[in-house]
Amino acid sequence: MTIQDIHDLLDAVAPFSTQADFDNSGLLIGDPAQEVSAILVALDVTETVIQEAISLGANLIVTHHPLMFEPIRRITAETYEGRLMLSLIRAGIGLIACHTPLDMAPGGINDALAECCALLDVTGEGFVRVGALPQPMRAGDLKEYLAAALDTDVRLMGDPEISVTRLGLCSGAGGGEWPLAADLGADAFLSGEIKHHIALEMADQGIPCFECGHFATEQPGIFALADALQNALDQVQYRLEIFKSKAGAYASAFASRRET
Numbered sequence: 001m002t003i004q005d006i007h008d009l010l011d012a013v014a015p016f017s018t019q020a021d022f023d024n025s026g027l028l029i030g031d032p033a034q035e036v037s038a039i040l041v042a043l044d045v046t047e048t049v050i051q052e053a054i055s056l057g058a059n060l061i062v063t064h065h066p067l068m069f070e071p072i073r074r075i076t077a078e079t080y081e082g083r084l085m086l087s088l089i090r091a092g093i094g095l096i097a098c099h100t101p102l103d104m105a106p107g108g109i110n111d112a113l114a115e116c117c118a119l120l121d122v123t124g125e126g127f128v129r130v131g132a133l134p135q136p137m138r139a140g141d142l143k144e145y146l147a148a149a150l151d152t153d154v155r156l157m158g159d160p161e162i163s164v165t166r167l168g169l170c171s172g173a174g175g176g177e178w179p180l181a182a183d184l185g186a187d188a189f190l191s192g193e194i195k196h197h198i199a200l201e202m203a204d205q206g207i208p209c210f211e212c213g214h215f216a217t218e219q220p221g222i223f224a225l226a227d228a229l230q231n232a233l234d235q236v237q238y239r240l241e242i243f244k245s246k247a248g249a250y251a252s253a254f255a256s257r258r259e260t
Helices: 003-013 047-056 080-091 100-104 109-116 139-150 175-183 196-204 214-235
Strands: 026-029 039-042 060-063 094-097 120-125 128-138 155-157 163-170 188-191 209-211 242-244
Touching (some): 003 094, 003 214, 039 047, 047 060, 047 080, 060 214, 100 109, 109 120, 109 163, 109 214, 128 139, 139 163, 139 214, 175 188, 175 196, 175 209
Parallel strands (some): 039 242, 060 094, 163 188
Antiparallel strands (some): 120 128, 128 163, 155 209
């Protein structure tokens, strides 16, 4: 099975044609005709993830976040992204990113986040999902509930005494999506990152918000993609090992820089 075959399977799960204008999803590095030995799925491509792929014998990495958000004119070891791209090319590892298409796709990043929070009767539009909590609870209690559900630190911005029945969410840097969540019936909102002025707007409307971290709100969804890809391969009866990265958030910040 080739990199192009894997690209097409991913396209069926989260169509690349649906990506946002600012996005850079799809096959970013590699030869579409290259045979795939194994796949490593990770939230981000980092030096740690590249070394993990090499150790596992994987020659394709599938991530949520892409490289090259902005146009680049050169690939050199003088930049962070340049070093990553050089490492991938030297190791013969392809890179496919499934960013905003996976955010919106059924069973994607935000649906997986809603499932982690055990939301019921989930509805959605675009990147936003809204669902009922298993039972109404105070915002202060909901903070602890979310911290346990997502295994992360949670920052509550708003009145801890407000009762919450329906929770809206948008993973990653999705704080600005709260008005749509409110229109869909949410009386509280969760995201990975919420800017101060946006939190103030929500507080003014009596909507408590929960900042749970970019990594914690998106990691469940990229692993759900790994499962969906494995299921797709099983349906065509093709044996190909898919690994889920064990690299934590910002792990590569502590990795030794490889000579380039």
